[in-house]
Amino acid sequence: MLANLPGGAAFPIRPNAAAAPASGIVEVFDYGRNRPGLLPLWVGEGDRPTPPFIAEAALASLRDGETFYTYQAGLPSLRAAIAEYLSRLYAVPVADERIYVTGGGMHALQIAVTLTAGAGDEVIIPTPAWPNFVGAVTVSGAVPREVAMRFGPGGFAPDLEALAAAVTPRTRAVVVNSPSNPTGWVATPADLAAILDLARRHGLWIIADEIYGRFVYDGVRAPSFRDVMAAEDCILFVQTLSKNWAMTGWRVGWIEAPPVLGPTIVNLIQYSSSGTAVFLQRAAEAAIRGGESFIAEQLARARENRAILLDAFSRENRLRFAPPDGAFYLFFGVEGIADSRALAFRIIDEANVGLAPGTAFGAAGQGAFRLCYLRGTADIAEAAGHLVDVVRRL
Ligand SMILES: Cc1ncc(COP(=O)(O)O)c(C=O)c1O
Missing domain, CATH: 3.40.640.10 (Type I PLP-dependent aspartate aminotransferase-like (Major domain))
Structure with missing residues (x-):
């Protein structure tokens, strides 16, 4: 197979390499990454650096x-x-x-x-x-x-x-x-x-x-x-x-x-x-x-943020979700919205919050968003408020 690379040159690479799928988050990430103050809830990690020990x-x-x-x-x-x-x-x-x-x-x-x-x-x-x-x-x-x-x-x-x-x-x-x-x-x-x-x-x-x-x-x-x-x-x-x-x-x-x-x-x-x-x-x-107490802290934070999100989201009945039993993501949909990709861009513009569109996780994620909540509690409360406001305006 010939893969066409930028610049018009064609180089023969293996079909399996050429078929490696592009990340479904990158496009949204590129759109919002440089916005001042944007809350980046699209990535699968927390905001705390590795403990010094x-x-x-x-x-x-x-x-x-x-x-x-x-x-x-x-x-x-x-x-x-x-x-x-x-x-x-x-x-x-x-x-x-x-x-x-x-x-x-x-x-x-x-x-x-x-x-x-x-x-x-x-x-x-x-x-x-x-x-x-x-x-x-x-x-x-x-x-x-x-x-x-x-x-x-x-x-x-x-x-x-x-x-x-x-x-x-x-x-x-x-x-x-x-x-x-x-x-x-x-x-x-x-x-x-x-x-x-x-x-x-x-x-x-x-x-x-x-x-x-x-x-x-x-x-x-x-x-x-x-x-x-x-x-x-x-x-x-x-x-x-x-x-x-x-x-x-x-x-x-x-x-x-x-x-x-x-x-x-x-x-x-x-x-x-x-x-x-x-x-x-x-x-x-x-x-x-030596990391057990750090894990306990992370879990306590995730638990508190999860509660904040569930409370805020349960006040807006167009938001569709089930409380996550594990990990630190909320995967949710918005009633009447089939295209989460387009709404992810709008959420960047109007809420200054970065979410991963559900399609990045396979066809079964169509219409959904993933929000990572392993961050400071104030950030999560702020993001939840902005998201609910955007959904109310839809
Ligand atoms: C389900 C799952 N498995 C494995 C990994 C791999 O983690 P890493 O390659 O950072 O160790 C991730 C990272 O997001 C993940 O979400």
Whole structure:
């Protein structure tokens, strides 16, 4: 395939690379990014920088001269810290040999997809979903099969019949992101058991993205595949330091996999990033070992902002939403508005608030908006007021 690049020159690149979808947020972002005072609620991160004790660990590592190549699988001490953290949180033993450190959750996802699906294969993705699932699957050469979730009075829920109907002889994996970006859906143990049952019956992998598992508004953590799985189940967990510890810019995460895949994963890391920088891993270890009170603060903030938004939005009956059970996004629609892209531009002009249009998360997001509320409470209260005003004027 010849891809036409700016300037009229044609360069032959692989069709899968050329087919990588553009982000559905960029256009709106470019329109509003330089507006003075704009509240940027379109991104998937909070406004607080990484806590100093984490940054200090990275600085100390650099000062100590830890600037050399390192273990592809990750520093043994970080793998141990992650395994201990998971064992404590989920009250099940997790072995260090299950953990492989990656360049963020995205790299973990890329490895998960590379392990499971390629040209001619299909991967099922319940939507609305974080767009990088479709992106990673597309780049791998496999075909993403979007399956819309059901929206009812209780919010989004997986459509188990539609998921089962989407399985073909070419299906290799199903992606399950709970708590969900963008919808805030949190899978029940019964949902997870049903999806696991489907995967077992058809010999599919589950790519479990549970990165928002600490951000729940009922209980201490979200239900996990860990609660329903057996050791022999084909499940790959994608994880990241980005959200819990305010480290989106650091690019550290991990993939958790059956230990027998270790040598293969080490090779895939070797031929992509060749390992994560040691100073970043030292910071990650500090975060995981000492970051519980920071997570509690983040959660308290998200909880307060969620309450502010739900209160403001429930006063305007054209706003359609279900309270998110997890993550830190409100996914909402406006009655009578089918084109959220056009309204996202108008909201920038009239409310000075940046929202992600729902279409960025798949066709099932048509007409909706995603608002990230992990920010200062005053910002969220102000944004909620402006948004309600815009909707009243529509
Ligand atoms: C559902 C989900 N998974 C994975 C990631 C990856 O995070 P990162 O690559 O920053 O570690 C994100 C980031 O927004 C996400 O929302």
